[in-house]
Amino acid sequence: MRTTFSGIAIALRALQAQQTSLDVTGHNVANANTPGFSRQRAVHKASQPYPMPMLAGGVSGGQYGTGVQVSQIMRMRDLFVETRLRQENPQLGYWETMEQGLSQVELFFNEPSETGIASALDQLWDSLQDLSHSAESESVRRVVVQRAQVLVEAVRSSREQLHQLRADLNNSVQVRVNEINILASQIADLNNQISKVTASGSSPNDLLDQRDVLLEQLSRIADIEVTDDHANMVIVTLDGVGLVQRSTAYLLETRRVQRPDLGYDKYEIYWQSTGSPATIKSGELGATLALRDDKVQYYIDALDNWTRDFAYAFNERHKQGYDLNGEAGLDFFVFSGPIDSVSFAAADIRINKAIMDNPDKIAASLEEPEPGKPYTAIANGDNAVRLAALRHEFLKDTDILDGQPGDERPPLSEQFISIISGLGVDAEEAVKMAENRDVLVTHLLNLREATSGVSLDEEMANMIKFQHAYNAAARLMTAVDEALDVIINRLGVVGR
Amino acid sequence: MRVTNRTMTNNLLRNLNQGKTRLDKLNFQLATGKTVNVPSDNPVKTGSILRLSSTVRQTEQYLRNTDHAISWLEATDTVLRDLTSIIHRVRSLAIQGSNDTNDESARQALADEIKQLAYNVEGLANSTHTGRYLFAGQSVGEKPFSEKPPGSLEFAYNGDTNQIKYEIGVNAEVSVSIPGSEIFEDIFVAIKQVYDEITGASGDQKGLELLDNALDNVLSHQSHVGALQNRVELANERLKDLRLNVIDLLGESQNIDYAETIMNLKMEEFIYQTALAVGARIIQPSLVDFLR
Numbered sequence A: 001m002r003t004t005f006s007g008i009a010i011a012l013r014a015l016q017a018q019q020t021s022l023d024v025t026g027h028n029v030a031n032a033n034t035p036g037f038s039r040q041r042a043v044h045k046a047s048q049p050y051p052m053p054m055l056a057g058g059v060s061g062g063q064y065g066t067g068v069q070v071s072q073i074m075r076m077r078d079l080f081v082e083t084r085l086r087q088e089n090p091q092l093g094y095w096e097t098m099e100q101g102l103s104q105v106e107l108f109f110n111e112p113s114e115t116g117i118a119s120a121l122d123q124l125w126d127s128l129q130d131l132s133h134s135a136e137s138e139s140v141r142r143v144v145v146q147r148a149q150v151l152v153e154a155v156r157s158s159r160e161q162l163h164q165l166r167a168d169l170n171n172s173v174q175v176r177v178n179e180i181n182i183l184a185s186q187i188a189d190l191n192n193q194i195s196k197v198t199a200s201g202s203s204p205n206d207l208l209d210q211r212d213v214l215l216e217q218l219s220r221i222a223d224i225e226v227t228d229d230h231a232n233m234v235i236v237t238l239d240g241v242g243l244v245q246r247s248t249a250y251l252l253e254t255r256r257v258q259r260p261d262l263g264y265d266k267y268e269i270y271w272q273s274t275g276s277p278a279t280i281k282s283g284e285l286g287a288t289l290a291l292r293d294d295k296v297q298y299y300i301d302a303l304d305n306w307t308r309d310f311a312y313a314f315n316e317r318h319k320q321g322y323d324l325n326g327e328a329g330l331d332f333f334v335f336s337g338p339i340d341s342v343s344f345a346a347a348d349i350r351i352n353k354a355i356m357d358n359p360d361k362i363a364a365s366l367e368e369p370e371p372g373k374p375y376t377a378i379a380n381g382d383n384a385v386r387l388a389a390l391r392h393e394f395l396k397d398t399d400i401l402d403g404q405p406g407d408e409r410p411p412l413s414e415q416f417i418s419i420i421s422g423l424g425v426d427a428e429e430a431v432k433m434a435e436n437r438d439v440l441v442t443h444l445l446n447l448r449e450a451t452s453g454v455s456l457d458e459e460m461a462n463m464i465k466f467q468h469a470y471n472a473a474a475r476l477m478t479a480v481d482e483a484l485d486v487i488i489n490r491l492g493v494v495g496r
Numbered sequence B: 001m002r003v004t005n006r007t008m009t010n011n012l013l014r015n016l017n018q019g020k021t022r023l024d025k026l027n028f029q030l031a032t033g034k035t036v037n038v039p040s041d042n043p044v045k046t047g048s049i050l051r052l053s054s055t056v057r058q059t060e061q062y063l064r065n066t067d068h069a070i071s072w073l074e075a076t077d078t079v080l081r082d083l084t085s086i087i088h089r090v091r092s093l094a095i096q097g098s099n100d101t102n103d104e105s106a107r108q109a110l111a112d113e114i115k116q117l118a119y120n121v122e123g124l125a126n127s128t129h130t131g132r133y134l135f136a137g138q139s140v141g142e143k144p145f146s147e148k149p150p151g152s153l154e155f156a157y158n159g160d161t162n163q164i165k166y167e168i169g170v171n172a173e174v175s176v177s178i179p180g181s182e183i184f185e186d187i188f189v190a191i192k193q194v195y196d197e198i199t200g201a202s203g204d205q206k207g208l209e210l211l212d213n214a215l216d217n218v219l220s221h222q223s224h225v226g227a228l229q230n231r232v233e234l235a236n237e238r239l240k241d242l243r244l245n246v247i248d249l250l251g252e253s254q255n256i257d258y259a260e261t262i263m264n265l266k267m268e269e270f271i272y273q274t275a276l277a278v279g280a281r282i283i284q285p286s287l288v289d290f291l292r
Helices: A006-030 A079-109 A117-133 A138-199 A205-221 A283-319 A353-357 A382-391 A412-452 A456-490 B005-032 B043-098 B104-125 B180-199 B207-254 B258-283
Strands: A040-046 A068-075 A224-228 A234-238 A241-245 A252-259 A264-271 B145-147 B155-157 B165-169 B172-175
Touching (some): A079 A283, A138 A353, A205 A224, A205 A283, A283 A412, A382 A412, A382 B165, A412 B005, B043 B207, B145 B180, B172 B207
Antiparallel strands (some): A252 A264, B145 B155
């Protein structure tokens, strides 16, 4: 037997359910531009029906509905897309950082241009050619010294900029590790709040969204793995070690390690709790490490080696000649130590001060002086020809540091060109990979948006829908009210 | 697929950004005139651009070397031509002098002129080209011939027997200078002999023969210089051709095609503006605008 007032109860439930939906719509609209927000939906469900009590029982005419209730407020998410995003994000972060780093290396080498090392080298060879046929000319000798100086400055400036880039990368390792620590702590904190809300039986939708945003940021920086734990918590692992477990974050730290062999103090990453080293392969931090220890280091080493090989070959040939006074040639390029033990050749290379001060000391001649006689073969430029021939000649064992008979290496400029071409290939790969990853991640973001994003049109349509339902429920309430009015106020008034 | 307002905004922003990136790249190419501005623009082309620019420079250097060599050879040729005419003059004076009809004063006049011609030859032997002695071997700073003792008409050579060389190609050298000792010593001896014969200081009659031998020597050097001039000029022409070819090749790898690039720029501008216009239309309206 239905109760007299059950109509009011149904209308009330309907009003409440439609109002909740209107509120959720409002919440969605309000957060349409909130990063990481997933749209929500109030799930309507018919409330528990009454069985119809029957005098005879047995044959039921059906259950008697009691209206509507909101069973849960659902967060619209595509778990598969979320997981894919967290896998692709480290790759995107890695290649974007790599692209930026390598484009700086390209900038510092400044090739192809009229002012780079290759061009300075060409001009030095040219000036030596001039010297070969005007060996006695003071002005031509000065030009040779000046061209050599331009080359030395170009080499040193590229080397200095690469060194600075490596130092910047080193500092950003520290910054990135701090970011990881802050994010891990925040995620641990949110885990804690989420587990409490979950235990009380509700779904902490907005906290979950906030945590997803942090996880996404973290996955840009490092190649984390995220697994679900009980009570809506997540476990975050990095390099196979737990970074966040329940409400605890296990933090990283950087230690400054002196590396005189590399010429700077390098930050290494360790786990604070265990003290063992942490390996980060991907993400922005992974790329920063790869740039610092691998790519930029490689180009620094390549420039150092090239500079040393160049100086050695040049000096060896120079020493075989005679200067304007018939004295044997000196080392043209010098370092702070002997050339076979010099560590950072490109940062250290200088022109011999004696030659700088007195260009007569350039050993352009191959004519041996006669003992006791003044040197007259001042226009002999045969050694200048041999020096200029380094432009196109394969280096022989006598031109190579620790060269063995039969050793041969490509010409110096060719060696330099292959460094630059290699850099081009590296940078091009980074550009292409970053583009590809960007397309992929953008696609995934669009897919996520398709599920989780707020569509204003849709919300407006829903708003109208809920508004009408609300109006209808209110009308129902009025109808029931009027019916009750008839029963209470107008029935049984006969004879009054 | 469900498309939200944010999807559209994001996509629009992304497209606009990509359009701008492409515009920037084309602008940069137009501003520099070069397709390859950093190695990653095209690693393979970068290598060949560096190689070709080096070849252009090297070729231009060889061209300058040939120019220097040519002017050196021209200077030498002029000296040798003057020298031949002096020797001819000495020779005719010698023949005049060998005639017994000359009286003492006529002989003296002949001898005086020969002496002057000897000093003319000394002047030629000490000729300079761009401040360097042409005939001193590699001792270009030393005056190659000087009379010792003065008035003796005996000239000593102070230079060396080396040669000035120019590289006119990879491993191609040309020796352009003639050490003075190879030409002038014989001439000085011959002129002195002729002079002595006329003044009667020498009773021999070999002056004319010596003079003829010296003349032959000069002529053979002259033809040698002529041959060298030909060789260097040929090399010069060849280097000019090479330079043009290499510059062409370099241009092909490095220079933009202006017509094509400007056309691409116009296309990109159009695409960008269209994206902007479309953006203005799609971002604006939503159902909000049409609800009462």
